[in-house]
Amino acid sequence: MRPALRRISVVAAAAAVLTALPGVASAEGRPEGRTYHVATWGTDHDSGSSRHPFRTIGRCTEQVGPGDTCLIHRGNYRERVAPPSGRADAPVTLAAYGDGPVTVDGTRAVTGWKDAGGGLVAADVDLPLDRSENALFLDGERAMEGRWPNSGSDPLNPSWAVAERSSTDQHIDDPDLPDGDFTGATVHLWAGSNPWSQQTGTVTATSAGALDFKGGNYRCTPLCMGDQNYRNYYLVGAKATLDQPGEWYYDKDARRLYLVPPKGGVTDHTVTAKYESWGVDLSHSSHVTVRGLDLWGTSLRTGADSTGVLVEGIRARYISEFSTLPMPRDDELAIPPGEGHIVASRVLNSGVQILGRGNTLRDSDIGYSAGTGVLLRGSGNTVTGNYIHDVGWMGSYTPGIEINGSGQTVTHNTVRRTGRASIDTAWQLNGVPFHDNRIAYNDLSEAMRTSRDGSPFYVCCNLDAKGTSVDHNTVHDADGQVGYYIDNSSGTFLLHHNVAYNTGTRGTFFNGHSSVSLGNRDHNSSYARAFPPPPSG
Known part of the structure; x- marks a missing residue:
């Protein structure tokens, strides 16, 4: 059940700030900061006062220093916001008024649509993001990139084609494959003997009922196409896939965007495309408070050196979009690269990202991401009281909350509807230490919607969890094998007072795999295959 988010009373906060005058000392003897206003009806040439506000948040962040506040009035702000740092005793604040x-x-x-023949319209536009990271919205709803077979609007419940058993690791046979040139398209694979991660490749040739591709299959078996238990795939990113209203394709070389228009044409509809990956960029900021903002089609991040950042009461939608699963870069891996590390694709470049030390994300609503919901990396950070949902639909190890590092606190969150785990840590990115973390009072449900092998709470691998407590969590109604899965020789985990039901064959599993799993403890927890019915009478 979704918790009631504690929306911050920014009106009350604003009223308190408005009483302060520049240079007037607070009760503690600290000078109060200045307050500037931002409004869509303002102008950046004005003073930023309540009667003469700035037009953009960016103009306000050019003016503020430690202790200063930008109060932002209702409206839509299409810009990238990157405030300067404050101080521990005088943060810079960006707050909804x-x-x-x-x-x-x-x-x-996106405007300037013209007839392109074949039932399509096209607009000449230079989209700045990588081709695989584009996103399009039609009348405020996510538009589906052209794909075959067609699928519904829920990316966590996709439609798949099924290859013939005569397929091989770089070749697909499928008599249902339609005619058309799919060369250059992305083939998305959910295949293998036990497909615990999905992969992507690039189509190199097509013929009647068959195609060749390269890439993907970094681990064959168990993650490859061919004569396997699972042979699911779909195609995306080719003009030949455009066949239903709302589908789109971007030709990067020609800088042309194609769209199957809605019935009646595109004239009376609004089309927008993603331009900014990080709408609120705190990667070079410390001691900043962000309060009460909404994010649309973009995300927020702190940086590896950020400290003292507080993000509260935000509402983020469609934070990350991508259509390929590339291997992580060597410098993103904590251990020597290996072909199995494809599972960690996109963990580090998606989601709302809380990096650094001593930063907090709380009381926020974060939803709709092809990858991670929240990435927590560094030390001593806190993620609490958030509702995180509908994330990880591309099917790698991008979870609702990814926890890397030590001394992290993850409590009282609700994580619902994830492609794989609700909470996860990836050993390839974290390395061996995973010390003194507290993961407690979280509600995790409807996980593992695009994977076979895993759990709502999942950790891997060879992690030393000294001082880490996983307690008072509830996991339920998931498609995986187990509720709490401590995989591949991870040790010294303490689990206690947890609950799991409707999560598969086990409540918890300490898996030594090829080695041993030592020093793990589980006390006073309750596990059931199904939630017991209420008493009769």
């Missing part, structure tokens, strides 16, 4: 939603929008309108 309280007179309506304040949205940092990472999209831009």
Whole structure:
């Protein structure tokens, strides 16, 4: 059940700040900061006062210093926000004023549509992101990139084609494959004897009922196409896939965007495309408070050196989009690269990212990501009281919350509807230490929607969890094998007072795999294959 988020009363906060005058000392003797206003009806040439506000948040962040505040009035702000640092005793604050939603929008309108023949319209536009990271929205709803076979609007419940058993690791036979040139398209694979991760490749040739591709299959078996238990795939990113209203394809070389228009044409509809990956960029900021903002088609991040950042009461939608699963870079891996590390694809470049030390994300609603919901990396950070949902639909190890590092606190979150795990840590990215973390009072449900082998709470591999406590969590109604899965020789985990039901054959599993799993403990937990029915009478 979704918790009631504690929306911060920004009106009350604003009222308190408005009483402060520049240079007037607080009760503690610290000078109060200045307050500037931002509004869509303002101008950046004005003073930033309540009567003469700035037009953009960016103009306000050019003016603020430690202790200063940007109060942002209702409206849509299509810009990238990157405030300077404050101090521990005088943070820089960006806050919604309280007179309506304040949205940092990472999209831009696409106009100039012309008939392109074959039932398509096209617009000449230079989309700045990598081709695989584009996103399109039609009338405020996510538009589906052209794909075959067609699928519904829920990316966590996709439609798949099934290859013939005569397929091989770089070749697909399928008599249902339609005619058309799919060369250059991405083939998305959910295949193998036990497909615990999905992969992507690039189509190199097509013929009647068959195609060749390269890439993918970094681990064959168990993750390969061919005569396997699972042979699921779909195609995306080719003009030949455009066959239903709302589908789109971007020709990067020609800088042309194609769209199957809605019935009646595109004239009376609004089309926007993603332009900004990081609408609120705190990667070079410390001691900043972000309060009450909405994010649309973009995300927020702190940096490896950030400290003292507080993010509270945000509402983020469609934070990450991508259509390929490349191997992580060597410098992103904590151990020597290996072909199995494809499972960690996109963990580090998706989601709302809380990096550094001593930063907090709380009381926020974060939803709709092809990859991670929240990435927690560094030390001493806190993620608490959040609702995280509908993430990880590309099927790698991108979870609702990814925890790397030590001294992290993850409590009282609700994580619902994830492609794989609700909470996860990837050993390839974290290395061996995973010390003194607290993971408690979280509700994790409807996990493992695009994987076969895993759990709502999953850790891997060879992790030393000294001082880490996993307690008072509830996992339920998931498609995996187990509720709490400590995989591949990870040790010294303490589990206690947890609950699991409707999660597969086990409540918890300490898996030594090729080695041993030592020093793990589980006390006073309750596990059931199904939730017991209420008493009769």
